[in-house]
């Protein structure tokens with residue numbers, strides 16, 4: 103039910119903040135998405151969409167952090183076998 | 187697809203699984219709250235990557251599963267009225283009430299329609315001015331902004347033939363209810379990433395402190411879930427109990443402010459009954475007085491009453507993490523997705539359905 107998926111904004115229409123909508127591409131499948139809750143979103147941004155509403159703009163820098171975290175763990179040796 | 191595929195990378199997933207194995211020194215029990223995470227854990231076999239010391243319990247985070255029987259009965263009753271077009275998300279259609287489900291109401295002539303968004307239901311109301319359109323507003327905090335918007339717009343446009351049957355539930359009170367249960371075994375939580383995208387995670391900070399449990403806000407892909415478990419287990423091993431955010435690409439500490447504002451405009455916090463669990467104080471949302479005319483229970487003067495659950499189904503215990511689906515004697519025999527006895531077998535996010543789909547062999 104709380105399934106929400108990332109898609110990229112292709113275009114934005116309307117200037118009423120409550121009904122501003124965007125054409126959002128989910129790997130090529132394009133849907134109309136209400137952008138009322140992401141006033142900062144612009145064309146080209148990725149948004150997380152749930153039941154027709156964008157609920158966040160994906161932070162591209164934070165998106166990389168997961169892999170950065172792995173890299174740091176490796177540097178700290180947390181992934182190496184402990185000598186027993 | 188970008189922001190999905192990279193988080194399904196088998197190598198990164200394996201490296202987090204290795205990190206968990208190297209970190210853990212004793213048994214820990216962690217609950218993933220959200221049904222979407224339960225589904226992903228079963229689908230990708232994430233539990234099978236974990237060392238034996240780490241036990242995952244599946245939480246109550248499936249709104250379909252916790253919607254009480256009496257509300258399903260009300261939905262069926264409304265759907266059977268000739269003047270009503272009853273709209274619902276697809277996964278509510280097969281949840282059994284005491285007198286059948288919404289699909290059987292449809293088969294008997296009711297106008298039941300599956301919609302993708304509550305705004306589609308509002309559009310149906312605009313297109314059918316001589317009918318009453320009722321939307322089944324089920325969900326956690328993630329879905330509340332959409333439902334709030336549908337009601338807000340209906341009022342703004344003066345739409346008179348639209349209403350919602352509300353069964354909105356909130357995650358933090360459910361977590362507290364689990365922690366307060368005398369048989370609680372949960373030592374750490376993965377909080378639901380999309381609920382926190384809307385609400386932020388400040389509400390969880392006092393809970394982590396009061397009960398001394400780590401809570402890690404976690405995403406939905408395998409690498410996310412494994413990292414979330416790793417962060418949670420690391421806190422447990424170090425004796426810390428903090429709220430951490432694994433899903434920072436979507437979740438900000440304060441959440442989505444415009445969404446919260448509209449939720450607060452339209453809804454207020456009320457007590458709610460959870461199917462299989464019972465009433466939890468301050469655990470749901472109901473329409474505020476200025477929006478009550480959009481409440482289907484009021485518009486159609488539906489009687490309130492409570493209904494007993496089918497006795498054989500142990501979904502209440504499963505939703506609280508006290509039992510696993512395979513502990514249920516009806517699992518996979520008398521209860522299957524084709525003939526569900528309980529809601530946890532209906533929704534793809536229900537633990538019973540996820541086990542049935544991905545774990546029948548074991």
Ligand code: SF4
Nearest residue numbers: 499500514521528538
């Ligand atoms: S297997 Fe069926 S009867 Fe048993 S707990 Fe799950 S939903 Fe209920």
